[in-house]
Amino acid sequence: MHSTRPKVLVTRKLPTVVEDRLRLTYAVTLNTTDQAMSKAELSVAMSNFDALVSTVSDPLDASVLKVGERQVQLIANVGVGYNNIDTKTAGDEGITVSNTPDVLTDATADIALLLILSVTRRAYAAERKLREGRWEGFSLIDGLGRSMQGKVIGIIGMGRIGQATARRALFALGMKVVFYNRSPITKLDFEATQVDTIDQIMASADVVSVHVPGSRSSPTVTAKHIALLKPTAYLINTARGDSIDQAALVAALVENRIAGAGLDVYLDEPVVPNELRILDNVTLLPHVGSATEEVRTAMGMVAADNLDAFFSNTSLPNRVV
Numbered sequence: 001m002h003s004t005r006p007k008v009l010v011t012r013k014l015p016t017v018v019e020d021r022l023r024l025t026y027a028v029t030l031n032t033t034d035q036a037m038s039k040a041e042l043s044v045a046m047s048n049f050d051a052l053v054s055t056v057s058d059p060l061d062a063s064v065l066k067v068g069e070r071q072v073q074l075i076a077n078v079g080v081g082y083n084n085i086d087t088k089t090a091g092d093e094g095i096t097v098s099n100t101p102d103v104l105t106d107a108t109a110d111i112a113l114l115l116i117l118s119v120t121r122r123a124y125a126a127e128r129k130l131r132e133g134r135w136e137g138f139s140l141i142d143g144l145g146r147s148m149q150g151k152v153i154g155i156i157g158m159g160r161i162g163q164a165t166a167r168r169a170l171f172a173l174g175m176k177v178v179f180y181n182r183s184p185i186t187k188l189d190f191e192a193t194q195v196d197t198i199d200q201i202m203a204s205a206d207v208v209s210v211h212v213p214g215s216r217s218s219p220t221v222t223a224k225h226i227a228l229l230k231p232t233a234y235l236i237n238t239a240r241g242d243s244i245d246q247a248a249l250v251a252a253l254v255e256n257r258i259a260g261a262g263l264d265v266y267l268d269e270p271v272v273p274n275e276l277r278i279l280d281n282v283t284l285l286p287h288v289g290s291a292t293e294e295v296r297t298a299m300g301m302v303a304a305d306n307l308d309a310f311f312s313n314t315s316l317p318n319r320v321v
C-alpha cells in the first residue's frame with residue numbers, strides 16, 4: 001500500500017457501508033449530492049486523484065482521460081458494463097480499468113424477466129387504466145396479452161446475464177431458448193439451441209432479449225435486424241442503449257411493426273424519446289437492472305476489492321484494461 005493514503009474520488013453516492021469501508025483505507029472524496037459529474041469536473045479530477053470510483057453516468061472519453069498532468073492510475077468502475085470509458089485510450093495512457101461482474105447477474109436477469117412479463121401481459125396499460133379510474137370491471141376480452149408457454153425466446157449474447165435470463169424464460173415461463181453468441185458455447189446446464197446469425201434470432205423469436213455490450217459506433221442489433229422481427233414479437237433490452245439501433249426500434253414501435261418492447265436502458269440516458277413515452281405497448285424502466293440494496297452494496301464492495309488489490313500491487317480481481 002502507498003506510504004500516504006491514495007486519494008480516491010467516488011463520482012456518485014454508494015451505499016453507506018461501502019463509503020465507510022473506503023474511508024478506512026483511502027483519502028476519499030465522496031459525492032454527497034449524487035449529481036452526475038460533468039466532463040469538465042471529471043477532467044479536473046484526473047489531475048487530482050490517484051483513482052476514480054466511477055459508474056455508467058461518467059463519460060470518461062479521450063477528452064477527459066488525456067490530461068496534461070494526469071494523476072489517476074486506476075478507474076474502478078461500478079458496473080459490469082464499462083462503455084462509459086474509452087478503454088482503448090485508457091490502455092494507451094497506462095490507466096488500469098476494472099469492473100464489477102457477477103454480483104449483478106441475477107438482479108439484471110430478474111429485470112429482463114419482469115420486462116418480458118410486463119409487455120407480454122400488457123401490465124403497464126392495465127395498471128394505468130385502473131389507476132386512472134377507467135376500469136369498468138372484469139372482462140373476458142379486454143386487455144388480453146400473450147402467453148409465453150411454448151413460445152421462443154431469442155437471446156442475443158449468451159454471457160452470464162444472457163444465461164440467467166434464458167434460465168428464467170425456460171424454467172419460469174416454459175419458453176424454448178434459441179441464442180446467438182459471437183463464439184460457440186458448447187456447455188450449458190439447460191436446453192438451448194445456438195444459431196449462427198442474429199438474423200435467425202430476429203426472424204424466429206417471439207421475444208428477443210439483448211445481452212451484449214454497448215457500442216456507440218456500431219450497435220450489435222442494427223436497423224436491418226430490427227426490420228426482421230415478426231409483427232407479434234417483443235424486444236427486451238437490459239444491456240445498453242447503444243447495444244441496439246434505438247431510432248430503428250422506436251420507428252418499428254411507432255409504426256406498429258412489432259408487438260412491443262421492454263427497455264431498461266437508452267441511448268442518451270436520462271433522455272427517453274417522447275415517441276416511446278406515449279406508447280402503451282412498451283414498459284420503460286430507468287436503468288434499474290442492478291438496483292437492489294444487496295446488489296448495489298456488493299458492486300461497491302467489488303469495486304473496493306479492485307482498489308485494494310491495485311494499491312497493494314496484487315492482481316486485480318476484475319481487470320478490464
Ligand code: DGY
Pocket residue numbers: 055056078079080081082104239289290
Ligand atoms: C451495469 O453494471 O452495467 C449496470 O447496467 C449499471 O451500470
